Amino acid sequence: MATKPMRIRAAVKDGVTEVKALIAHEMETGQRKDANGAVIPAWFITELTATHNGKLVLSSEFGTAISKNPYLAFRFKGGAAGDKVAISWKDNKGESRTDEAAIA
């Protein structure tokens, strides 16, 4: 299944860049059952990293308790308008995706 694009917003203010991201992902827990009573297998992002102009600014690990269509906000020092912020994730099925946005 094709992955869907993220929405990344990054804005710099007083030398600190705030990043807000929405990531399209089911984040299925593996604890739910479908209409026929069969367990819906777990399907979730395990690792997510963010870079600023290629330099790592966040490295996170997710479990199944992160909500569907995850939301994430964090802040790092530095960053200038036009700089690139990229976010990459990888899930437990081996799918991955990278999207980027320019700092406003």
Next chain:
Amino acid sequence: MVNPQKSIRLALLAGLAVVPLAQAGDELLDGINAYREALADGNPSELVAAEGEELWKMPRGPKNASLEQCDLGLGPGVIKGASAQLPRFFKDTGKVQDLETRLMTCMETLQGIDPQAVVKAGWLKGEKEKMAALVAYVVTASNGHKIRIDMRPPEMKKMYEMGKLAFYYRTGPMDFSCATCHGDQGKRIRMQELPDLRTQAGAASGWGSWPAYRVSNGQFWTMQHRLNDCFRQQRTAEPIYGSDATIALSVYLAATANGGKVVTPGIKR
């Protein structure tokens, strides 16, 4: 697995479900309002709207055309503020149309896509899933606008009267009408307030905040989907997607809400 004590408690709650708001703990309601505010920033509807934007601009269907020339009432290609003025009477089709049925007209005329493909698809599947994405994109462009329903055409007045009739029409095994739950001030189910849709303020808070992303199921619902679910909860026959009955109800709600603020896409518990 079922905890008997819990089931009894739930059953009791269900029995007492609709109680006046004044009896609810104000503190709890404050807490819930704080929760809702915390969700407003970062509404996952954005993800759906992004897909919709792509679909809007993508050549599709037998005619291999995009929807960029679609006229939602403010001229070809104008989406800013368009959904705040829907439903409206369209001269070219001779019909009162809501956003979904108008988009179906555009898909048919511009792209050659059979409207039945949308009508017959399952919720959030196939063409209905695409419709939801398009709706998310279009309604985002009306966020912050005022609800402005043009009630001058006689066709709109007729739809309004039909919608009002449908709103108060009691049916189904429980003998429910829309008004059973949405026709009194200060009602709630459990901790959820039920807007009084007969009043301008109530209708504006309901109509003005749908379509919306619902966090409990992680789905984006159009107004057609939302209305369909009201019929389901009424335990009566589900209306045909885009049928006059659904548009009439929408006209009744939207006209009652006239002047209110659009906050779409909404985010709901």
Next chain:
Amino acid sequence: MNKQRRNVLKTGTGAAVLGALAAAGLIAPGIALADWNKAAFEAKSMADTLKALGATQPADSKDVQLTGPDIAENGAVVPVGVTSAIAGTTMIAILIDKNPNALAGSFKLPEGTEANVQTRVKMGQTSNVYALVKAGDKFYMATKEIKVTLGGCGG
């Protein structure tokens, strides 16, 4: 290939090397950096989770703040945020006591990234939520109870 990358990244200048590689367009940024901590995510109890994270006996600290609603209208999406005023904070984790697996997520903060993250978590029921923070070799913690209600109509 992956293993080689990890070896490179495990050296002290890992992030910088990664940055250089990513800048050169050689690798997708970030991928393959973290090793998902299976033991910690699959642990059930708080105690086992803390152990798997190497966080024995974290100290309660007023310098760690966990923000979130007192009550959530739906447990599927509960907004939570963690900030730490402890200098040298390098890791933040969010744990939910009564969930089937306590650990919801963890965030490693390279130098220059503020100890301030917000996300949304699922809660199966009313529970204590913990913010766990690592600074130097020590762990610190803050707690908040978040109530979860059932919503009304509309599934």
